[in-house]
Amino acid sequence: xxxxxxxxxxxxxxxxxxxxxxxxxxxxxxxxxxxxxxxxxxxxxxxxxxxxxxxxxxxxxxxxxxxxxxxxxxxxxxxxxxxxxxxxxxxxxxxxxxxxxxxxxxxxxxxxxxxxxxxxxxxxxxxxxxxxxxxxxxxxxxxxxxxxxxxxxxxxxxxxxxxxxxxxxxxxxxxxxxxxxxxxxxxxxxxxxxxxxxxxxxxxxxxxxxxxxxxxxxxxxxxxxxxxxxx
Amino acid sequence: xxxxxxxxxxxxxxxxxxxxxxxxxxxxxxxxxxxxxxxxxxxxxxxxxxxxxxxxxxxxxxxxxxxxxxxxxxxxxxxxxxxxxxxxxxxxxxxxxxxxxxxxxxxxxxxxxxxxxxxxxxxxxxxxxxxxxxxxxxxxxxxxxxxxxxxxxxxxxxxxxxxxxxxxxxxxxxxxxxxxxxxxxxxxxxxxxxxxxxxxxxxxxxxxxxxxxxxxxxxxxxxxxxxxxxx
Amino acid sequence: xxxxxxxxxxxxxxxxxxxxxxxxxxxxxxxxxxxxxxxxxxxxxxxxxxxxxxxxxxxxxxxxxxxxxxxxxxxxxxxxxxxxxxxxxxxxxxxxxxxxxxxxxxxxxxxxxxxxxxxxxxxxxxxxxxxxxxxxxxxxxxxxxxxxxxxxxxxxxxxxxxxxxxxxxxxxxxxxxxxxxxxxxxxxxxxxxxxxxxxxxxxxxxxxxxxxxxxxxxxxxxxxxxxxxxx
Amino acid sequence: xxxxxxxxxxxxxxxxxxxxxxxxxxxxxxxxxxxxxxxxxxxxxxxxxxxxxxxxxxxxxxxxxxxxxxxxxxxxxxxxxxxxxxxxxxxxxxxxxxxxxxxxxxxxxxxxxxxxxxxxxxxxxxxxxxxxxxxxxxxxxxxxxxxxxxxxxxxxxxxxxxxxxxxxxxxxxxxxxxxxxxxxxxxxxxxxxxxxxxxxxxxxxxxxxxxxxxxxxxxxxxxxxxxxxxx
Numbered sequence: 001x002x003x004x005x006x007x008x009x010x011x012x013x014x015x016x017x018x019x020x021x022x023x024x025x026x027x028x029x030x031x032x033x034x035x036x037x038x039x040x041x042x043x044x045x046x047x048x049x050x051x052x053x054x055x056x057x058x059x060x061x062x063x064x065x066x067x068x069x070x071x072x073x074x075x076x077x078x079x080x081x082x083x084x085x086x087x088x089x090x091x092x093x094x095x096x097x098x099x100x101x102x103x104x105x106x107x108x109x110x111x112x113x114x115x116x117x118x119x120x121x122x123x124x125x126x127x128x129x130x131x132x133x134x135x136x137x138x139x140x141x142x143x144x145x146x147x148x149x150x151x152x153x154x155x156x157x158x159x160x161x162x163x164x165x166x167x168x169x170x171x172x173x174x175x176x177x178x179x180x181x182x183x184x185x186x187x188x189x190x191x192x193x194x195x196x197x198x199x200x201x202x203x204x205x206x207x208x209x210x211x212x213x214x215x216x217x218x219x220x221x222x223x224x225x226x227x228x229x230x231x
Numbered sequence: 232x233x234x235x236x237x238x239x240x241x242x243x244x245x246x247x248x249x250x251x252x253x254x255x256x257x258x259x260x261x262x263x264x265x266x267x268x269x270x271x272x273x274x275x276x277x278x279x280x281x282x283x284x285x286x287x288x289x290x291x292x293x294x295x296x297x298x299x300x301x302x303x304x305x306x307x308x309x310x311x312x313x314x315x316x317x318x319x320x321x322x323x324x325x326x327x328x329x330x331x332x333x334x335x336x337x338x339x340x341x342x343x344x345x346x347x348x349x350x351x352x353x354x355x356x357x358x359x360x361x362x363x364x365x366x367x368x369x370x371x372x373x374x375x376x377x378x379x380x381x382x383x384x385x386x387x388x389x390x391x392x393x394x395x396x397x398x399x400x401x402x403x404x405x406x407x408x409x410x411x412x413x414x415x416x417x418x419x420x421x422x423x424x425x426x427x428x429x430x431x432x433x434x435x436x437x438x439x440x441x442x443x444x445x446x447x448x449x450x451x452x453x454x455x456x457x458x459x460x461x462x
Numbered sequence: 463x464x465x466x467x468x469x470x471x472x473x474x475x476x477x478x479x480x481x482x483x484x485x486x487x488x489x490x491x492x493x494x495x496x497x498x499x500x501x502x503x504x505x506x507x508x509x510x511x512x513x514x515x516x517x518x519x520x521x522x523x524x525x526x527x528x529x530x531x532x533x534x535x536x537x538x539x540x541x542x543x544x545x546x547x548x549x550x551x552x553x554x555x556x557x558x559x560x561x562x563x564x565x566x567x568x569x570x571x572x573x574x575x576x577x578x579x580x581x582x583x584x585x586x587x588x589x590x591x592x593x594x595x596x597x598x599x600x601x602x603x604x605x606x607x608x609x610x611x612x613x614x615x616x617x618x619x620x621x622x623x624x625x626x627x628x629x630x631x632x633x634x635x636x637x638x639x640x641x642x643x644x645x646x647x648x649x650x651x652x653x654x655x656x657x658x659x660x661x662x663x664x665x666x667x668x669x670x671x672x673x674x675x676x677x678x679x680x681x682x683x684x685x686x687x688x689x690x691x692x693x
Numbered sequence: 694x695x696x697x698x699x700x701x702x703x704x705x706x707x708x709x710x711x712x713x714x715x716x717x718x719x720x721x722x723x724x725x726x727x728x729x730x731x732x733x734x735x736x737x738x739x740x741x742x743x744x745x746x747x748x749x750x751x752x753x754x755x756x757x758x759x760x761x762x763x764x765x766x767x768x769x770x771x772x773x774x775x776x777x778x779x780x781x782x783x784x785x786x787x788x789x790x791x792x793x794x795x796x797x798x799x800x801x802x803x804x805x806x807x808x809x810x811x812x813x814x815x816x817x818x819x820x821x822x823x824x825x826x827x828x829x830x831x832x833x834x835x836x837x838x839x840x841x842x843x844x845x846x847x848x849x850x851x852x853x854x855x856x857x858x859x860x861x862x863x864x865x866x867x868x869x870x871x872x873x874x875x876x877x878x879x880x881x882x883x884x885x886x887x888x889x890x891x892x893x894x895x896x897x898x899x900x901x902x903x904x905x906x907x908x909x910x911x912x913x914x915x916x917x918x919x920x921x922x923x924x
Binding site: 608 | 718894
């Protein structure tokens, strides 16, 4: 049990710190974005509390839940991990569904980053016309279905879209991006890169059509970046 | 009387601090934006002084006025709340009109934030094509009339537009956004979210038409966010 | 002479500090923008040194020149105002021409701020479609002629354009904005507001035509802002 | 040998520090950009380590390689310059090819800066329609060929494009800009200016066609800036 306590403490600190990457890269305003991490080997996850501003985050405020998004305490002594005044992010159900259904995923990020959300508003996938997009996404960034918050619809849309894609990012229609990674840092990186390519390809298309890249070359870039290059 | 002094001191500190959210999110340049708050239970409001840069703001510089925008001192001893050298913001009349005519409003914000003002320059309301816009605004962000500064025209335009809308934001034609809230922090949040959705929907529309969201789904999002979700 | 020494010291400090407004508002990159001030009552001006980055500016590095741009020392003892290793900004001739020919001008600013320069690249004046533009500029922001650096061509283009305009800003064709003010702070404010309206009107026009404002209303806004409002 | 040790230490510190200009001007996200410098008089170069975030850079982490990109240690005693755990940037081969084939080049920079990369995605050179572009680039910023990472293709594309151009910047198709300079600071300046002109000309073209500048005038600007003006 002590090892689990240490692990949860470490993950809470990491999840807390990763939110500063969302603000650094301008992916979020007010409280509208969140990072979570799986607790490896346990049916637990750690996620941002709801409605707390990024400036006010601290490791001890990160909420620990089971993989159905129900907050849990560490043991019978009250409140070891619990924060009675804090709820987990309103997006917790979507994160939890991903962890339940994609066992290799160790981190999930959700934002409304501007350019990615603009593609999502049109329901238009982002074509792979940049070498850095080949590296990171291995092809287009796909669109997920329109889904209302409140049940598993969003989580299902994420999982069904990503399980058929190289991409660690999905743009949920009219909503915004969700990204996954083997750990929360990789999911944050995917969120940062998703917005960057969403922005660059948008700007490229404002004045004409970007030149396509052959899928064989995209595959070569992606394979090298993910394997040879050691990521 | 002592309780009122404490209340005014607290509100001055809060109004002063909230201006840093306007600069943090890039909603204002130079001195062109202001936050105000009602003093609950009194016909008083607190507002930014005119022409003072955001770096130089301090709680004691916030101007206390009546609900017609006339500066008041705390008591007969001179200058308790007054700053003889400072005038209230040149937009004070508009804020004051809102407080006189919308008794549930506890905070008002005015900016010329870029994308919201661009929609205002075309006199075009922002369509509700994002789930976060459904949450916060419950539909389109409406346009208010063109009105010159100097009398109650701007205030009337704000009130007449907002009283028929779910939205806490109105885009005054050729001018810029005004937002309201039950307290000044909520009004600032609305100003931040207004610019964010103005920007995202603008960018979405640059390359095509965003997909509409059914009003029933917008109502569901708004109702959940305002009620079930506890905001 | 001692009073002049004090005055020059004060102006050097002010000119130095005002450059931080150019970086704060993103009007300049690298070393590509400069502020100058007239030394009132003397045929002297103070301007940024050439090629020094904004981080490295200090009051004592500001260069003092006569109104033909020739560096001067304060007295016979060498180097009181002079910096033997520093040249005045390569744009000094244009600033100096303005001071020689517009006696009410106390400050001049030059930048290549992005949106203002984009209008300049098309040789297209910015129409007055925002109330804040009526306040500050009293009408359109005009275009000045294409002029090469190296003689008085740029200065002449600035003066000939601005003397027939309410605007304190001119967009020199294919080059960028120059702004003037009764003092250097007002010239910096004009540079900040010029970029802000250049950006906002650009964005408004990307999706349609902004609604015009009658010139009578623009005159009313400008008159109030410049006179009644006490600027 | 001691002089070389001192030189390498100085260059590592300079290369490390110059990366902060890439983040200051928003040219890079995550770890996607790098600066290198030649060690003058030696077949050595210094470059950013692979996969290290900009916040974590320190002079001692900069990797020293030969001009084929192979990491070297300073002497027989292990690890004087080497970092056994760090690899040089994945773009090292391209930098090294430039140093081998352009003996006057002392610094190379690679980014995926947004607007420059957008032009690269369309394979469209940037026309010279700004005086600051005449100064710095002496004409258009050219496009280099599409090239996959993994051999000398990228380096060859850079060299073949730049040896026929005034420009210190090349936009590699679907990839992003590479810039060169007589020293690494000049290469960084070219990267900053490349993004600035890419952005400004993009924005100018969004609402019409920029006015061309005669090549004779561009030549005059470039000659003055590079020679008379003393750069």
